[in-house]
Amino acid sequence: MENQDIKEFFDKILIDKNEKEIMKKIIDEIDDEKIIEDLLGSIIKQNPKNAK
């Protein structure tokens, strides 16, 4: 639940969707590569035409 509190805190102070997700992943995850993989997936979903 503590994680939830800090996640909510950053969710309130951040505006950018990607930044919010980055913070959530950082708070939840330990493995850097997984965070990057997930975040890249989100970015690709946001801009599918960018994906090759």
Add this chain to the structure above:
Amino acid sequence: MIKYDYLIKRDEGDETKDYKPSMPKELQDLTIIAAPNSSGKSTLLNLVALGLYGNKNSKIRESLRSKIDNLIKSDHQQLSYNYSIKNEISNIEIISEKKISSRDTVLYEVVNGKKSPLSSDLFNRKYNLIYDIPENPLERLYELTNELKDNQLVYARIVQKLSSKVREYISQVQESRDPKKIEHQKNLHANLIKESAEKQNEKINLEKELIALTKYYHTLCFDKFYNQYLTKKEELSNLRGQVRKQKKEIRLEDNELERLTRDSSSLLIKSKSMYSDVSNSLSRLKIKTEENYLTVWNKNDLKKLLQNNEMRKYIFDGIKEFKEKLNQIAISEIDRTKLTESNILKEMIQLLERYTSDNIIIPGIDKHVNELKLLLLDKYRSYERITITQESYDKLINSLEELKNKSSEYVTMYEKLFALNKNRVVDDESIEEEDYEKTKLKLQDEISTLEAKIEYHRDELIKMDVKENEITEVFDKIKKDKYVQPFIIYGPKELREKLDGQKQDIEKITTLLKEVTFRLSRVEQEISRLENKEEHRYQNYENELNILLNNLVVLEQKLTIEFDEYLKNLKKVLKDKKQISASAMKYYEAIASYLAKKLKVVRHINVEYNVQSIDLINKVIKTEQKKNIKFDDFGTGQSQSAYLISLLNSSDQRKIIALLDEVAMLDEKSLSPVLELIRKQYKNGKLLSALVVQKSEEIKIKSFIGGI
């Protein structure tokens, strides 16, 4: 279980005293220590905090850090210790020790049986040391934001690490096998091949053109110089012929001059004698003429009269008139009949003379030839004077005629001599020896130069496989060549310039070809290098990686600069609320909610309230029960309790080790929620150990693992 031991050697002036633990050396994970002053309870907490780098922990209040430092930095005492905090729930043991001879503490963790050293930084990343003593409790609510600050910095470091990783991926992607780059290089390669072929073709055409034009140039020059050479040779030959002819003519003229001089001189000598005789004869005869020629004759030399065109008439007209006069005199003075008889007699005598030796009798007169001759001779002698007179006249007339002829001949010779001499003087066309030599040398020089040029062009043509006897044929043929046609009206000089330009063009193309070849080689190397690379899993996501990197960089800046600045300005904001920006206000509102969730419940005047927000700016705690509690109205114990609860409700994953001193100032209702929270966190595995210390008249050690 906490096991500990220590020794403090303290110089007290009169003696050095050893201080050792007076309380039990083994304590439960959650223990409340109640003891009187100077019993060593605070020393134990300071010692545990020292072993966990508490003297370097900025979250611990300055006054406490100073006390921790005193343990090792005081000159009057020396310290050695060792302790172990072993948590069975998390299977973690923390071991710290310091030898009396060393200034440094040594810290280890044993996780699942594996012992590893812990640096200050690593410890603070994995464990959360809470060491607190009640002090100015209202201000402490603001210190709750320290945890946020720490979190922000921890997250900033993670973001930074992620940024580095993403940068590394971008770099790897850029360096990995990239079909686009390979395709780009292949296109470049194809273009270079095309360019190379074009340049090669251009070079071949230029070289063909150069060969044709060079051949044309040399044949043209050969032809031109050879014609000039022939002309000059002819000029030289003509010059020599002219000179030879001129010399011959001069020689002939000299001979003629000499002959004429000699002959005229001889003739004049003869004529002068005759002229003198005739003059004398005529003077004796006293023949008179209208012009009185004889006087002129006697006064002037024959030569002078004949050489003078004006005077010459005195000779020729005089002779003519003298002859006429002499004939007239002869006719008048001599009996013609007698003269005729005399002539007949003379002829008959001459006839008979031939036969005197013959015995011939002339019929009719019956006289011998000789007799008749003698008879006639007597008769003829009677006429002799007439004959002599006539003969003297005839002789004089003949002499005059001869003089006329000779004079005429002399005049002819003299005029020839005069003309010859005059011609010699006035002949401008004759070549002087000096001019001739100059002209000859000049021509020879020109011929020599032309020979060298001809030889040069001939040799150049031979080098181009054109035989000397084929040059004219090649010249005629090459004029029709397609490469030569555009330049057919060019002279040698223009052609030479064209050829030089052509060579430069070929050199340029050769250089360009070398460059293209070099570039081709480089591109081929690059293609090979690119094709040998491994593909990256994010090969096609460089754009997305850059977007992510940008997000991370911005986020890191917010965490390290923007949000940190908001926290630093928190106390300034309190003084001037109007200066708060919208984003800062949003941040402060989030803090208010966040702290409320950490605190959850507050007790105020014996009533518990569910906290909705802790407004640090307006210094008010808002509750779900709509009760707004001003900080100033909040009790000291309640404030301390709220602060400790917030600390223990940490939002990160770190394991807590809690050291709480002087909690006696909290009443039971304020302390109870704190201890309950400690137990809860302990059971959840979030808290490893807690030592809670309060003043008492006697030593009481009590575990509160099972309850308060």
